Amino acid sequence: MTDNIVSIEDITVVFDGFKAVNGLSLNVRHNELRVVIGPNGAGKTTLLDIICGKTKPRQGRVMFKGTDLTRLEEHQIVRLGVARKFQTPSVYEDLSVRENFEVSLPEGRSVWGSLLFRRDATVAKRIAEVASWVFLDSVLRTKAKHLSHGQKQWLEIGMMLIQDPALLLLDEPVAGMSHKEREQTAELLKRIARGKSIVVIEHDMEFVRSIAHTVTVMHQGSVLCEGSIDEVQRNQRVIEVYLGA
Numbered sequence: 001m002t003d004n005i006v007s008i009e010d011i012t013v014v015f016d017g018f019k020a021v022n023g024l025s026l027n028v029r030h031n032e033l034r035v036v037i038g039p040n041g042a043g044k045t046t047l048l049d050i051i052c053g054k055t056k057p058r059q060g061r062v063m064f065k066g067t068d069l070t071r072l073e074e075h076q077i078v079r080l081g082v083a084r085k086f087q088t089p090s091v092y093e094d095l096s097v098r099e100n101f102e103v104s105l106p107e108g109r110s111v112w113g114s115l116l117f118r119r120d121a122t123v124a125k126r127i128a129e130v131a132s133w134v135f136l137d138s139v140l141r142t143k144a145k146h147l148s149h150g151q152k153q154w155l156e157i158g159m160m161l162i163q164d165p166a167l168l169l170l171d172e173p174v175a176g177m178s179h180k181e182r183e184q185t186a187e188l189l190k191r192i193a194r195g196k197s198i199v200v201i202e203h204d205m206e207f208v209r210s211i212a213h214t215v216t217v218m219h220q221g222s223v224l225c226e227g228s229i230d231e232v233q234r235n236q237r238v239i240e241v242y243l244g245a
Protein backbone atom coordinates (compact mmCIF):
# COMPACT_ATOMS: atom_id res chain seq x y z
CA MET A 1 0.00 0.00 0.00
CA THR A 2 1.55 3.28 -1.12
CA ASP A 3 1.50 6.42 0.97
CA ASN A 4 1.32 8.50 -2.21
CA ILE A 5 -1.95 9.84 -3.57
CA VAL A 6 -0.35 10.62 -6.89
CA SER A 7 2.85 9.37 -8.49
CA ILE A 8 4.11 11.13 -11.57
CA GLU A 9 6.51 8.78 -13.30
CA ASP A 10 9.04 9.95 -15.86
CA ILE A 11 6.71 12.31 -17.74
CA THR A 12 7.78 14.06 -20.93
CA VAL A 13 5.62 16.57 -22.79
CA VAL A 14 6.64 17.91 -26.18
CA PHE A 15 5.10 20.98 -27.84
CA ASP A 16 6.22 21.47 -31.44
CA GLY A 17 9.52 19.71 -30.77
CA PHE A 18 10.11 21.62 -27.49
CA LYS A 19 10.26 19.59 -24.27
CA ALA A 20 8.09 21.61 -21.86
CA VAL A 21 8.34 18.76 -19.33
CA ASN A 22 11.36 16.52 -19.47
CA GLY A 23 11.50 13.18 -17.64
CA LEU A 24 9.72 14.57 -14.59
CA SER A 25 8.96 12.34 -11.60
CA LEU A 26 7.15 13.53 -8.48
CA ASN A 27 5.22 11.91 -5.62
CA VAL A 28 2.60 13.62 -3.49
CA ARG A 29 1.50 11.97 -0.25
CA HIS A 30 -1.97 11.74 1.25
CA ASN A 31 -2.89 14.94 3.13
CA GLU A 32 0.16 16.73 1.79
CA LEU A 33 0.23 20.37 0.80
CA ARG A 34 2.89 20.51 -1.91
CA VAL A 35 4.02 23.78 -3.44
CA VAL A 36 5.64 23.87 -6.87
CA ILE A 37 7.78 26.88 -7.67
CA GLY A 38 10.13 27.71 -10.54
CA PRO A 39 10.93 30.46 -13.01
CA ASN A 40 8.60 31.35 -15.88
CA GLY A 41 8.37 28.59 -18.44
CA ALA A 42 9.68 25.90 -16.05
CA GLY A 43 6.70 23.67 -16.89
CA LYS A 44 4.64 24.13 -13.71
CA THR A 45 1.28 24.74 -15.40
CA THR A 46 1.99 21.93 -17.85
CA LEU A 47 2.52 19.62 -14.86
CA LEU A 48 -0.97 20.39 -13.54
CA ASP A 49 -2.37 20.06 -17.07
CA ILE A 50 -0.96 16.54 -17.27
CA ILE A 51 -2.42 15.44 -13.94
CA CYS A 52 -5.92 16.72 -14.83
CA GLY A 53 -5.78 15.28 -18.34
CA LYS A 54 -5.79 18.57 -20.26
CA THR A 55 -2.42 17.72 -21.78
CA LYS A 56 -1.30 14.24 -22.76
CA PRO A 57 2.38 13.37 -22.28
CA ARG A 58 4.52 11.77 -24.94
CA GLN A 59 5.96 9.48 -22.30
CA GLY A 60 5.33 8.43 -18.70
CA ARG A 61 2.48 7.67 -16.31
CA VAL A 62 0.48 9.49 -13.64
CA MET A 63 -0.72 6.94 -11.09
CA PHE A 64 -3.69 7.95 -8.91
CA LYS A 65 -5.61 5.37 -6.87
CA GLY A 66 -4.08 2.59 -8.94
CA THR A 67 -5.15 4.13 -12.26
CA ASP A 68 -2.97 5.69 -14.93
CA LEU A 69 -4.60 9.11 -15.46
CA THR A 70 -2.83 9.67 -18.76
CA ARG A 71 -5.22 7.13 -20.31
CA LEU A 72 -8.37 8.93 -19.13
CA GLU A 73 -10.40 11.88 -20.36
CA GLU A 74 -10.61 15.06 -18.23
CA HIS A 75 -14.18 14.37 -17.02
CA GLN A 76 -13.22 10.84 -15.94
CA ILE A 77 -10.31 12.26 -13.94
CA VAL A 78 -12.65 14.73 -12.23
CA ARG A 79 -14.93 11.85 -11.29
CA LEU A 80 -12.03 9.95 -9.79
CA GLY A 81 -11.49 12.86 -7.39
CA VAL A 82 -9.07 15.32 -8.98
CA ALA A 83 -10.15 18.97 -9.06
CA ARG A 84 -8.32 21.73 -10.94
CA LYS A 85 -8.36 25.47 -10.47
CA PHE A 86 -6.88 27.65 -13.16
CA GLN A 87 -5.11 30.97 -12.60
CA THR A 88 -8.07 33.17 -13.50
CA PRO A 89 -11.18 32.50 -11.45
CA SER A 90 -13.85 30.85 -13.54
CA VAL A 91 -17.21 31.16 -11.83
CA TYR A 92 -20.71 31.74 -13.20
CA GLU A 93 -20.87 35.52 -12.92
CA ASP A 94 -24.66 35.83 -13.22
CA LEU A 95 -25.42 33.16 -10.65
CA SER A 96 -25.40 33.74 -6.91
CA VAL A 97 -22.75 32.20 -4.70
CA ARG A 98 -25.26 29.56 -3.61
CA GLU A 99 -26.18 28.74 -7.21
CA ASN A 100 -22.51 28.46 -8.15
CA PHE A 101 -22.16 25.86 -5.40
CA GLU A 102 -25.33 24.08 -6.52
CA VAL A 103 -24.21 23.63 -10.11
CA SER A 104 -20.87 22.31 -8.85
CA LEU A 105 -22.46 19.57 -6.79
CA PRO A 106 -22.15 16.18 -8.47
CA GLU A 107 -26.00 16.00 -8.37
CA GLY A 108 -26.29 19.50 -9.86
CA ARG A 109 -24.14 18.77 -12.87
CA SER A 110 -26.56 16.38 -14.55
CA VAL A 111 -29.36 18.93 -14.50
CA TRP A 112 -27.26 21.97 -15.31
CA GLY A 113 -29.37 24.55 -17.09
CA SER A 114 -32.47 23.94 -15.06
CA LEU A 115 -31.23 24.02 -11.46
CA LEU A 116 -34.16 21.81 -10.64
CA PHE A 117 -32.55 19.26 -8.41
CA ARG A 118 -33.86 18.94 -4.88
CA ARG A 119 -32.66 21.57 -2.46
CA ASP A 120 -32.88 19.06 0.31
CA ALA A 121 -31.45 19.36 3.77
CA THR A 122 -28.26 17.50 2.90
CA VAL A 123 -27.51 19.81 -0.01
CA ALA A 124 -28.25 22.91 2.08
CA LYS A 125 -26.01 21.66 4.88
CA ARG A 126 -23.17 20.86 2.51
CA ILE A 127 -23.38 24.30 0.87
CA ALA A 128 -23.48 26.05 4.25
CA GLU A 129 -20.47 24.07 5.39
CA VAL A 130 -18.37 24.81 2.31
CA ALA A 131 -19.47 28.48 2.22
CA SER A 132 -18.23 28.89 5.75
CA TRP A 133 -14.92 27.20 4.94
CA VAL A 134 -14.28 29.65 2.10
CA PHE A 135 -15.46 32.74 4.02
CA LEU A 136 -18.56 33.29 1.87
CA ASP A 137 -21.37 32.36 4.25
CA SER A 138 -22.58 35.95 4.52
CA VAL A 139 -22.82 36.47 0.75
CA LEU A 140 -24.62 33.31 -0.40
CA ARG A 141 -27.27 35.36 -2.23
CA THR A 142 -24.84 37.73 -3.91
CA LYS A 143 -24.23 37.29 -7.62
CA ALA A 144 -20.67 36.19 -8.32
CA LYS A 145 -20.08 39.25 -10.49
CA HIS A 146 -20.41 41.45 -7.40
CA LEU A 147 -17.72 39.60 -5.44
CA SER A 148 -14.18 40.90 -5.05
CA HIS A 149 -11.44 39.15 -6.99
CA GLY A 150 -10.30 37.36 -3.83
CA GLN A 151 -13.84 36.22 -3.03
CA LYS A 152 -14.14 34.81 -6.57
CA GLN A 153 -10.95 32.82 -5.99
CA TRP A 154 -12.47 31.47 -2.76
CA LEU A 155 -15.75 30.71 -4.52
CA GLU A 156 -13.90 28.63 -7.06
CA ILE A 157 -12.06 26.76 -4.33
CA GLY A 158 -15.45 26.16 -2.68
CA MET A 159 -16.83 24.86 -5.99
CA MET A 160 -14.01 22.34 -5.98
CA LEU A 161 -14.51 21.40 -2.33
CA ILE A 162 -18.20 20.74 -2.78
CA GLN A 163 -17.28 17.89 -5.13
CA ASP A 164 -15.24 16.40 -2.29
CA PRO A 165 -12.11 15.69 -4.35
CA ALA A 166 -9.15 13.77 -2.94
CA LEU A 167 -6.62 15.95 -4.76
CA LEU A 168 -6.84 19.68 -5.52
CA LEU A 169 -4.61 21.32 -8.13
CA LEU A 170 -4.34 25.09 -7.70
CA ASP A 171 -2.57 27.49 -10.05
CA GLU A 172 -1.58 30.69 -8.21
CA PRO A 173 -4.66 30.88 -5.98
CA VAL A 174 -3.63 34.09 -4.18
CA ALA A 175 -2.77 36.13 -7.28
CA GLY A 176 -4.48 39.51 -6.95
CA MET A 177 -5.44 38.98 -3.31
CA SER A 178 -4.88 41.45 -0.48
CA HIS A 179 -2.48 40.60 2.35
CA LYS A 180 -5.36 39.70 4.65
CA GLU A 181 -6.99 37.52 1.99
CA ARG A 182 -3.67 35.72 1.46
CA GLU A 183 -3.44 34.97 5.17
CA GLN A 184 -7.00 33.64 5.18
CA THR A 185 -6.26 31.53 2.09
CA ALA A 186 -3.17 30.09 3.78
CA GLU A 187 -5.34 29.03 6.73
CA LEU A 188 -7.93 27.61 4.35
CA LEU A 189 -5.42 25.50 2.43
CA LYS A 190 -3.87 24.20 5.63
CA ARG A 191 -7.29 23.19 6.88
CA ILE A 192 -8.15 21.47 3.58
CA ALA A 193 -4.87 19.56 3.68
CA ARG A 194 -5.91 17.86 6.92
CA GLY A 195 -8.15 15.61 4.84
CA LYS A 196 -7.06 16.05 1.22
CA SER A 197 -3.92 16.55 -0.84
CA ILE A 198 -3.13 19.81 -2.59
CA VAL A 199 -0.61 20.69 -5.28
CA VAL A 200 -0.28 24.44 -5.58
CA ILE A 201 1.80 26.53 -7.96
CA GLU A 202 2.83 29.77 -6.33
CA HIS A 203 5.29 32.61 -6.81
CA ASP A 204 4.65 34.55 -3.59
CA MET A 205 7.40 33.25 -1.30
CA GLU A 206 5.85 34.64 1.86
CA PHE A 207 2.72 32.66 1.06
CA VAL A 208 4.78 29.58 0.18
CA ARG A 209 6.56 29.80 3.52
CA SER A 210 3.26 30.01 5.34
CA ILE A 211 1.75 26.86 3.79
CA ALA A 212 4.28 24.47 2.30
CA HIS A 213 5.05 21.06 3.68
CA THR A 214 7.48 20.33 0.88
CA VAL A 215 8.53 22.62 -1.95
CA THR A 216 9.40 21.28 -5.40
CA VAL A 217 11.49 23.57 -7.56
CA MET A 218 11.05 23.05 -11.30
CA HIS A 219 13.45 24.25 -13.94
CA GLN A 220 13.40 23.56 -17.68
CA GLY A 221 10.75 20.88 -17.36
CA SER A 222 12.40 18.86 -14.60
CA VAL A 223 12.63 18.81 -10.83
CA LEU A 224 15.65 20.85 -9.77
CA CYS A 225 15.28 20.12 -6.07
CA GLU A 226 12.79 19.25 -3.38
CA GLY A 227 12.73 19.95 0.36
CA SER A 228 11.59 22.36 3.03
CA ILE A 229 11.36 26.03 2.11
CA ASP A 230 14.62 26.71 3.96
CA GLU A 231 16.39 23.86 2.19
CA VAL A 232 15.36 25.01 -1.28
CA GLN A 233 16.14 28.66 -0.55
CA ARG A 234 19.67 27.66 0.53
CA ASN A 235 20.21 25.42 -2.49
CA GLN A 236 22.95 26.87 -4.69
CA ARG A 237 21.41 25.66 -7.96
CA VAL A 238 18.06 27.19 -7.04
CA ILE A 239 19.74 30.52 -6.29
CA GLU A 240 21.53 30.41 -9.64
CA VAL A 241 18.36 29.57 -11.56
CA TYR A 242 16.41 32.39 -9.96
CA LEU A 243 19.17 34.96 -10.29
CA GLY A 244 19.87 33.90 -13.86
CA ALA A 245 16.21 33.76 -14.87
Ligand SMILES: Nc1ncnc2c1ncn2[C@@H]1O[C@H](COP(=O)(O)OP(=O)(O)OP(=O)(O)O)[C@@H](O)[C@H]1O
Pocket (backbone or CB within 6 Å): 015, 016, 020, 038, 039, 040, 041, 042, 043, 044, 045, 046, 047
Ligand atom coordinates in the same frame (compact mmCIF):
# COMPACT_ATOMS: atom_id res chain seq x y z
N1 LIG B 1 0.21 24.61 -25.74
C1 LIG B 1 1.49 24.94 -25.84
N2 LIG B 1 2.11 24.98 -27.04
C2 LIG B 1 3.42 25.29 -27.14
N3 LIG B 1 4.22 25.58 -26.09
C3 LIG B 1 3.65 25.56 -24.87
C4 LIG B 1 2.27 25.24 -24.67
N4 LIG B 1 2.03 25.30 -23.35
C5 LIG B 1 3.19 25.65 -22.74
N5 LIG B 1 4.16 25.80 -23.66
C6 LIG B 1 5.57 26.14 -23.38
O1 LIG B 1 6.05 25.18 -22.45
C7 LIG B 1 6.89 25.79 -21.48
C8 LIG B 1 6.36 25.52 -20.10
O2 LIG B 1 5.16 26.27 -19.91
P1 LIG B 1 4.35 26.32 -18.56
O3 LIG B 1 3.19 27.23 -18.77
O4 LIG B 1 4.07 24.95 -18.09
O5 LIG B 1 5.41 27.01 -17.59
P2 LIG B 1 5.19 27.63 -16.15
O6 LIG B 1 6.30 27.13 -15.31
O7 LIG B 1 3.81 27.38 -15.69
O8 LIG B 1 5.40 29.17 -16.42
P3 LIG B 1 4.69 30.47 -15.77
O9 LIG B 1 5.26 30.60 -14.40
O10 LIG B 1 5.14 31.56 -16.69
O11 LIG B 1 3.22 30.23 -15.80
C9 LIG B 1 6.96 27.27 -21.84
O12 LIG B 1 8.14 27.48 -22.59
C10 LIG B 1 5.73 27.49 -22.69
O13 LIG B 1 5.94 28.52 -23.63
